[in-house]
Amino acid sequence: MHPNDIRRSPYLRLIPLGIFLMLALLMASGLFNSKPAPMVSPLVGKEMPNLNLPQAQNTARTFGLRAIRNEVAIVSLFASWCEPCVAEHTLLARLAQESGARIYGIAWRDRQEKVLAWLGKHGNPYHVVMLDELGLSTAALGVHGLPETYVIAPSGVIAHKHSGPLTEEDLQQTILPLVARMKNAK
C-alpha cells in the first residue's frame, strides 16, 4: 500500500469523533447517576490517630484513643449544644446494647458542666467520655461537623466513618452488620 493511502484513510478521521463520543458517553452516564455513592472518608483503613484528651467526668485523668484496642468499638463525637445529636443519642444507646460494642464519646468544643448536665438529662451510653474543649480532635480525626461516628476494628484501624446523624437505616444496613462481621472474624 502506498504510504499516502494511510493518510487518506477515512478511518483516521473517525478517531477524534471516537474520543469525543467516549467522553460524551462517560459524562452522560454521570447525568443519569441518580444516587451518587457516599464519599468514603480517607481515614477508613488507617489506624486511629493518637490523641489524648481529659475525661469529662474527671478532667484530671486523660484517655488516649490509641488505647482502644482488641475490641470492636465505636467513637462518637457529640456536644451538649448539638441539636441533631439528641436524636442520635437514643440510637447510640441501642447500638451499644444490640452490638455489644463499647462506645467512646468525645464531647467536641464543649464545657465540662454542660456535658455532664446533658448526659444526666439524656443518659450516658458511653464507656468513656472525653472532653475536647478546644477542638483538638478536629484535624486529627478529619471532623466536618457534628455528629461524627467511627467504627474501630480490634487492630485499631478505622473500619467506617459516618458524618452526620445516624439513622435507623444506617444502624440496620451498615453499622450493626459491620460490627457483627468484625466480631465474628476475631
Place this chain on the structure above:
Amino acid sequence: MRSRLLFFLLLFAIPARAVLPDAPLDDPAQEARAKALIAQMRCVVCEGEPLADSRTEVAADIRRAVREQVQAGAGDRQIKDYLVSRYGEAILLNPALRPATFPLWLGPLVIFLAAALAASFYFRQRRHP
C-alpha cells in the same frame, strides 16, 4: 444524600457560636510559613471558600493545627499529607500531581494533541488529493 443535606442545614440552624480570631505564632517566619500553607487550602465544610477566609469552627481548628505543626517543626509536605489523609485531596486548592490525578492534569492536553494530530492529517490530505 437527604440526611447529609439535612445535617448541613441543621448545622446552620445551631445558634451562632463565636469563633475567636486565630492566634498567630510568635515567630514571624513560622507564622509566614503557616499562612502560606493555609493559603493553599480550602475550607472543607464550606462550598469553595478558601480555608483562610472561613469563620467556621472546623476551619479555625484546621488552621490552628497547621500552626501547631509548623511550630513543632513539621515540613510543608508532611503537614499537607497529614490533612490530605484526613480530608482527601479536596482540601488542597491545587491537587498534587500524582498518578491518581494525572488524568485530571493531562486530560485536556491529551485531547488537544489528539485534535491537533487529526487536524494535521485532514489538512495534509487536502494538499495531496
